[in-house]
Amino acid sequence: MTREEAPARREIAVVAFAQTDHRRTSDEFSEVEMLMPVLHNVLGQTGLRTADIGFTCSGSSDYLAGRAFSFTLALDGVGAWPPISESHVEMDGAWALYEAWTKLLTGDADTALVYAYGKSSPGSVRDVLTRQLDPYYVAPLWPDSVALAALQAQALMDAGDTDEPALAAVAARSRADASANSHAQLRGPVPQGDYLVRPLRTGDCPPIGDGAAAVVLAAGERARELCARPAWIRGIDHRIEAHGLGVRDLTDSPSARLAAERAGAFEGPVDTAELHAPFSSQEVVLRKALRLGDDVRVNPSGGALAANPIMAAGLIRIGEAAARIHRGESDRALAHATSGPCLQQNLVAVLEGDPR
Amino acid sequence: MPEVLKAPLVVEFPFTRSVGPVQSAFLTGLRERVVLGVRTRDGRTLVPPVEYDPVTAEELRDLVEVAPTGTVTTWAWNHEPRRGQPLTSPFAWVLVRFDGADTALLHALDAPGPEAVRTGMRVRVRWAEERAGAITDIACFEPYEGEGAGEDARVGRGEHAGGAAAGARHSGEFEDAISGIVAPARLDYTYSPGRAQTAYINALSGRRTVGERCPSCRKVYVPPRGACPTCGLATAEQVEVGPRGTVTTFCIVNIKAKNLDIEVPYVYAHIALDGAGLALHGRIGGIPYDQVRMGLRVEPVWTDGARYPDHYRPCGEPDADYETYKELL
Numbered sequence: 001m002t003r004e005e006a007p008a009r010r011e012i013a014v015v016a017f018a019q020t021d022h023r024r025t026s027d028e029f030s031e032v033e034m035l036m037p038v039l040h041n042v043l044g045q046t047g048l049r050t051a052d053i054g055f056t057c058s059g060s061s062d063y064l065a066g067r068a069f070s071f072t073l074a075l076d077g078v079g080a081w082p083p084i085s086e087s088h089v090e091m092d093g094a095w096a097l098y099e100a101w102t103k104l105l106t107g108d109a110d111t112a113l114v115y116a117y118g119k120s121s122p123g124s125v126r127d128v129l130t131r132q133l134d135p136y137y138v139a140p141l142w143p144d145s146v147a148l149a150a151l152q153a154q155a156l157m158d159a160g161d162t163d164e165p166a167l168a169a170v171a172a173r174s175r176a177d178a179s180a181n182s183h184a185q186l187r188g189p190v191p192q193g194d195y196l197v198r199p200l201r202t203g204d205c206p207p208i209g210d211g212a213a214a215v216v217l218a219a220g221e222r223a224r225e226l227c228a229r230p231a232w233i234r235g236i237d238h239r240i241e242a243h244g245l246g247v248r249d250l251t252d253s254p255s256a257r258l259a260a261e262r263a264g265a266f267e268g269p270v271d272t273a274e275l276h277a278p279f280s281s282q283e284v285v286l287r288k289a290l291r292l293g294d295d296v297r298v299n300p301s302g303g304a305l306a307a308n309p310i311m312a313a314g315l316i317r318i319g320e321a322a323a324r325i326h327r328g329e330s331d332r333a334l335a336h337a338t339s340g341p342c343l344q345q346n347l348v349a350v351l352e353g354d355p356r
Numbered sequence: 357m358p359e360v361l362k363a364p365l366v367v368e369f370p371f372t373r374s375v376g377p378v379q380s381a382f383l384t385g386l387r388e389r390v391v392l393g394v395r396t397r398d399g400r401t402l403v404p405p406v407e408y409d410p411v412t413a414e415e416l417r418d419l420v421e422v423a424p425t426g427t428v429t430t431w432a433w434n435h436e437p438r439r440g441q442p443l444t445s446p447f448a449w450v451l452v453r454f455d456g457a458d459t460a461l462l463h464a465l466d467a468p469g470p471e472a473v474r475t476g477m478r479v480r481v482r483w484a485e486e487r488a489g490a491i492t493d494i495a496c497f498e499p500y501e502g503e504g505a506g507e508d509a510r511v512g513r514g515e516h517a518g519g520a521a522a523g524a525r526h527s528g529e530f531e532d533a534i535s536g537i538v539a540p541a542r543l544d545y546t547y548s549p550g551r552a553q554t555a556y557i558n559a560l561s562g563r564r565t566v567g568e569r570c571p572s573c574r575k576v577y578v579p580p581r582g583a584c585p586t587c588g589l590a591t592a593e594q595v596e597v598g599p600r601g602t603v604t605t606f607c608i609v610n611i612k613a614k615n616l617d618i619e620v621p622y623v624y625a626h627i628a629l630d631g632a633g634l635a636l637h638g639r640i641g642g643i644p645y646d647q648v649r650m651g652l653r654v655e656p657v658w659t660d661g662a663r664y665p666d667h668y669r670p671c672g673e674p675d676a677d678y679e680t681y682k683e684l685l
Binding site: 027028029030031032033036039040050063065066067073075076077078079080081122123124126127128130131135136137138139140141142143144147148150151152153154155158195197198199200242243244245246247250 | 402410430438460461539553586589
């Protein structure tokens with residue numbers, strides 16, 4: 001839809017956010033056991049019960065833990081009886097939030113529960129992610145997620161957009177910022193380490209871990225009732241590029257730029273940006289595509305380099321940006337989520353707090 | 357809390373996929389050591405070729421042949437090859453723009469070390485000895501010192517590398533063209549069932565069935581999954597149920613399952629163990645199949661070394677009254 005077509009669009013806000021501590025393993029918990037505390041947390045923040053929620057939407061992937069239909073088991077943690085209005089995307093929870101946002105726009109619901117979880121510890125996530133690739137020309141070669149990111153990093157270096165010290169600085173800044181984030185998996189100084197796939201070193205890559213997150217959305221006055229300072233979603237959009245890596249210019253992200261434009265990100269300055277850049281080199285691409293200057297606080301949470309529970313890490317960017325608005329630490333923030341290899345698909349949301 | 361259980365889990369399956377006409381021509385071409393691209397209306401040549409224009413979504417069918425040589429547009433050194441990857445010794449991942457093409461193909465480059473690889477270097481296809489019509493018919497790329505070597509080709513977009521003319525048209529027709537591929541997939545996991553199911557399985561090893569009670573609605577879940585799906589609350593209070601139970605409903609199985617050594621017909625039933633808030637599944641034995649009925653009282657039959665009851669059999673009690681199990685159907 002274009003913004004011209006919706007002059008009387010409902011105002012929708014993130015009113016609560018919670019996340020687990022993200023850790024390398026969570027053997028003692030099934031997925032629902034890991035997820036349930038964050039569901040209870042966001043409901044508790046708003047005083048809502050499951051029965052009060054108009055729409056529930058989740059994002060996850062069965063491939064991560066190798067558990068078929070795990071999203072139906074995860075619903076156990078919601079308490080879906082009497083039957084609830086519910087949906088699921090096999091994507092990062094940021095896209096579940098997008099679906100919930102459209103549901104609220106229609107007026108069918110006033111509140112939505114959005115959650116996402118990822119348990120990467122049971123499998124080998126570098127190999128698991130190869131299964132999302134073109135099954136004819138690419139997946140039979142089993143190019144792992146780090147290898148594909150490394151091809152992008154080398155392209156950036158060849159183009160003069162970055163170099164190894166600059167990438168190390170991104171990694172160090174992220175983990176330093178994460179020391180204030182008790183949920184993060186990597187906090188404080190982390191060695192850059194050896195090459196994992198050259199030119200990317202272990203420090204340029206995200207930690208592998210398990211975690212979950214949830215947010216509550218509410219429309220209009222309902223949002224003001226549930227939250228002292230709602231994080232209003234002023235715009236949200238997502239765009240995708242061709243699946244063929246060799247068709248794309250890996251040093252740029254036209255899909256992120258277009259999503260940002262459609263979300264209204266360029267209509268005014270943002271003070272904060274939470275970028276879903278699992279690899280240090282991807283922050284370089286996104287800063288350029290999203291036109292983020294040095295005056296913008298990028299990933300104060302530490303970002304995906306500090307905690308990257310796959311399928312939840314994008315939703316967490318929206319949640320972290322919203323939480324800063326809730327706390328009065330930001331007035332206008334950009335949140336970004338990505339999916340697919342080398343930033344193939346990108347979602348951008350612009351969040352604002354009421355004037356103080 | 358006792359140690360949670362873990363077990364290896366291998367998920368392995370062959371995907372059988374049909375191909376479109378462009379994919380069929382390209383993959384069959386590789387079998388015949390021919391590299392095909394596809395032309396777009398605006399004159400670009402896409403290698404690997406696709407069925408639809410990635411920009412305009414227009415259907416593409418105009419095939420051209422390109423040289424089996426090309427230029428590296430980016431690379432990454434992989435010092436620890438993983439299972440399934442093209443080479444078992446260290447190699448470079450590369451995007452290669454074939455001479456005559458405008459886009460690049462992902463594959464492996466066999467090179468002695470990262471010092472020997474650079475963006476812009478010239479490479480050529482090393483064909484697999486046995487080819488079947490798959491992307492792996494290209495074994496890998498290798499450095500190429502022939503025509504165009506000596507001076508790196510330029511890598512800028514839209515500039516054709518090497519000297520090959522933009523490709524000659526190709527019909528895409530081959531004898532015995534492939535119509536599909538079989539792509540094996542295998543993922544290895546270490547499965548952990550979590551706290552609640554670990555407790556359930558550990559109890560079973562002592563031939564006891566232990567469920568968990570919801571703190572709100574008081575229902576006892578067997579097997580427990582850690583949460584009450586009605587209330588959305590964690591279950592923690594462990595409750596031993598059974599061993600006897602009641603058949604709440606059943607079906608008669610007349611089709612012999614592969615790899616299952618059970619004579620048909622047999623009865624598969626929902627059994628509400630005494631004290632459980634819902635029924636579990638089990639086979640009924642020790643009674644002719646046509647005498648099994650709702651309300652039949654049963655008990656588990658264990659075999660030596662088994663980790664769960666082999667089946668349930670009548671225990672001799674009078675049938676349960678319908679009122680006692682109607683909520684458990």
